[in-house]
Amino acid sequence: MASLKEVRNRITSVNSTQQITKAMKMVAAAKLRRAQDNIIQMRPYARKLSEMLSTVAAGAELAGDSPYNQVRSVERVLLIVVTSDRGLCGAFNTNVVKAAMTRINEAYSDQARRGQVEILAIGKKGAEAFARRGFKVNTTFVETFTKLSFNTVRAAAEEVMTAFAKGQFDVVEIVYNEFKNVATQIIRAEQMLPIVSAPVDPTVKASNVNYIFEPSEEEIIAELIPKTLKIQLYKAVLESNASEHGARMTAMDKATENAGDLLRELKLVYNRTRQAAITKEILEIVGGAEALAN
Incomplete structure (x- = not known):
């Protein structure tokens, strides 16, 4: 059985840990509110932008001339793996890494054996995980979350788009x-690349509306x-x-709940240990008194 001092030290340690986990929970909650607002605002915009591209390109072959729409034989693969910079978030990072590895094993196992699968890591945890597995990892944008903004992500997207247009990657x-x-x-x-065309619903009749494009259909598609x-x-970020x-x-x-449960158990152990020590001292006193009396 542990001594009273050891149990007291453990109680102090767990109590300090519980205070830290409580503070981290509050910080995460505050950051979550802002992050949740950002993604809720972004989703309709991203969806509408994709719909606009499909509408403008419908019935026209102009989108097929884009360098980002060229379907090639898959030899070189780039996976953009988005994880976090820090841990203490459960299985968040592990699940992403497992999903990426499953995707590689199922769809790009031959390319992986030839060393033609590259990882663009957004987040330190993903970079570390794939570096340990022997993949070539691009860490240029690994600290994107340090100061998250559209300009940072845009730079990453432009680098990927340029590499694809030059034929450095096929997918x-x-x-x-x-x-x-x-x-x-x-x-x-x-x-992400090449662009996947939206499936055409055969039950929907094509529109006969003649659109007037300004400045031109080619420029609009090239911009969209x-x-x-x-x-x-x-x-995605x-x-x-x-x-x-x-x-x-x-x-x-x-973690805070677990710390509370552990504190309750430790306090019970502490009280039992203390009671056992007191009982032992009483027995020693009684035994000494009886010895003196005899």
Whole structure:
């Protein structure tokens, strides 16, 4: 049985840990509110932008001339893996890494064996995980969450788009956590490049409306395609950011509860140990008194 001093030290240690987890939960909750507002505002914009591109390109072959729409034989693959910079957020990062590895093993196992699968890490945890697994990792944008902004993500998207247009990669996919609620994140794997055309609903009749394009149809499509790709990546990063804070808030809440349970158990152990020590001292006194009396 542990001594009273050891139990007291453990109680102090657990109590300090509980205070830290409570503070981290409160910080995560405050950050979650801002991140949640950002992604809720972004979703309709991203959806409408994609719809605009589909509407403008419908019935026209102009979108097929884009360098971002060229379908090639898949030899070189780039996976954009969005994780967090810090831990203490449950299985948030582990789930993303597992999903990316599953995607590689199922769809790009041959390319992986030839060393033609590269990882663009957004978040330190993903970079560290894939570096340990022997993948070539691009860490240029690993600290995106340090100062998250559209300009930072846009720079990453432009680098990826330029590499694809030059033929350095044949397919680009994004793996990230989609925010559903505080306790739930959904793993998503989306193809970014080449652009996936929206499926045509055969039950919907084509519109006979003649659009008047200003400045021109070519310029509008040339502007919409890059912007849609940048928004797609920015939306994925915002989803991951909100998911991270939700996962950390949940993890810290659970840690605080576990610390409380452990404190109750330790206090019971402390009281039992203290009672046993007092009982032992009483018995020693009684035994000494009886010895003196005899």
